[in-house]
Amino acid sequence: MDQDIELTLEQEFSLRNFTDQVRQMSREQAQEFLILQHKHMMIREIMYQEILKQEWKLDLDFASL
Helix, strand or coil, X not given: CCCCCCCCHHHHHHHHHHHHHHXXXXXXXXXXXXXXXXXXXXXXXXXXXXXXXXXXXXXXXXXXX
8 A cells, every 4th residue: 555645533533443343343243344345345446437437438339429
């Protein structure tokens, strides 16, 4: 990760809160949570890609031009 990027105070607080919650989980709970988080990150990436395609008009139907 880029070490030049710093979190805001609100993000630091959120990270601390998240850290505390994860440390209270069992190993199995943490593993399931990590898998779910990864799935959500993948879905978010797909959503961003779709939004960019729409905004940049990369998914034009050339038959309709």
